[in-house]
Amino acid sequence: MPALASLVCGFIFGLGLVISGMVSPTKVLGFLDVLSIPSGNWDPSLAVVMAAGLAVTGIGFALVRPRTPVFESESRWPTASTINRPLLTGAALFGIGWGLVGLCPGPAIADLATLSPAVIDFVIAMMLGMVGYDLWQSRAAPQIESKVLNTGTADG
Amino acid sequence: MANFTPISAAIGGALIGLSAVLLMLFNGRIAGVSGIMGGLVNAPGSDRLWRIAFIAGLIAAPLAAGLAGYPVPMPKVPGNFAIIAIAGLLVGFGTRLGSGCTSGHGICGIARLSPRSIAATMVFMAAAIIIVALTRHVIGG
Numbered sequence: 001m002p003a004l005a006s007l008v009c010g011f012i013f014g015l016g017l018v019i020s021g022m023v024s025p026t027k028v029l030g031f032l033d034v035l036s037i038p039s040g041n042w043d044p045s046l047a048v049v050m051a052a053g054l055a056v057t058g059i060g061f062a063l064v065r066p067r068t069p070v071f072e073s074e075s076r077w078p079t080a081s082t083i084n085r086p087l088l089t090g091a092a093l094f095g096i097g098w099g100l101v102g103l104c105p106g107p108a109i110a111d112l113a114t115l116s117p118a119v120i121d122f123v124i125a126m127m128l129g130m131v132g133y134d135l136w137q138s139r140a141a142p143q144i145e146s147k148v149l150n151t152g153t154a155d156g
Numbered sequence: 157m158a159n160f161t162p163i164s165a166a167i168g169g170a171l172i173g174l175s176a177v178l179l180m181l182f183n184g185r186i187a188g189v190s191g192i193m194g195g196l197v198n199a200p201g202s203d204r205l206w207r208i209a210f211i212a213g214l215i216a217a218p219l220a221a222g223l224a225g226y227p228v229p230m231p232k233v234p235g236n237f238a239i240i241a242i243a244g245l246l247v248g249f250g251t252r253l254g255s256g257c258t259s260g261h262g263i264c265g266i267a268r269l270s271p272r273s274i275a276a277t278m279v280f281m282a283a284a285i286i287i288v289a290l291t292r293h294v295i296g297g
Contacts, residue, residue: 005178006185013187014213016170018217020169034289048162070181076184089250090252093246
């Protein structure tokens with residue numbers, strides 16, 4: 001049942017990406033290109049996607065927060081609270097990659113459905129980057145390896 | 157703002173939010189795609205199935221939309237093979253190091269008013285905006 005619920009959630013998420021147009025790198029880059037504001041070609045759609053997503057998630061999380069999940073024994077709310085160097089460095093590296101091609105993980109995975117060679121290239125490299133991070137972590141701190149790996153998704 | 161599509165953006169964004177709320181309600185998990193992907197590599201077997209299922213749903217959505225007659229155009233990714241691969245490596249490594257991406261930090265994290273996620277989102281947005289300004293208006297322009 002958790003897998004079925006997860007499948008449905010992934011599907012709804014993907015529909016959201018398709019309907020909002022966020023599966024299109026052109027639309028994402030059209031938002032990130034703020035220098036196009038004076039020419040009138042700027043596309044603020046991504047901001048609307050985030051605003052609507054945040055409104056629903058904010059209200060929904062507040063309602064769900066006190067509850068035990070339907071199919072699991074406990075909720076895994078993120079617990080990390082310090083703004084540290086890995087967070088900011090990682091976000092900067094991610095932002096550079098995102099700005100280069102207009103793909104972030106969700107839309108890239110959804111776009112695999114089109115069998116676009118460029119997207120397949122991107123997703124393979126992205127997975128290598130993730131595996132590379134895990135290898136680097138386990139080398140840098142072998143004594144806390146299991147701990148790092150298990151809390152690697154501290155925020156999402 | 158000829159390319160602005162506020163209505164479909166609002167509907168799509170609301171669906172993404174709904175997905176995040178339902179995943180927490182049913183499975184107690186954060187709908188962060190980089191976190192779900194990253195956990196695939198090193199999670200124990202019992203923790204793997206829900207991740208694969210979420211990704212399968214994510215890929216199935218454009219296929220279903222296409223079958224239903226909704227236009228799903230071929231994504232136009234700028235740059236050559238090498239640039240795209242470098243971007244992929246940066247996104248993969250960066251989202252793991254920074255513990256999240258647009259969904260985990262940008263939607264789920266900010267919705268929880270997490271200072272970490274607000275900071276991360278400001279940084280990756282700023283970095284992406286600078287890179288687009290450079291590639292489109294300084295180098296490309």
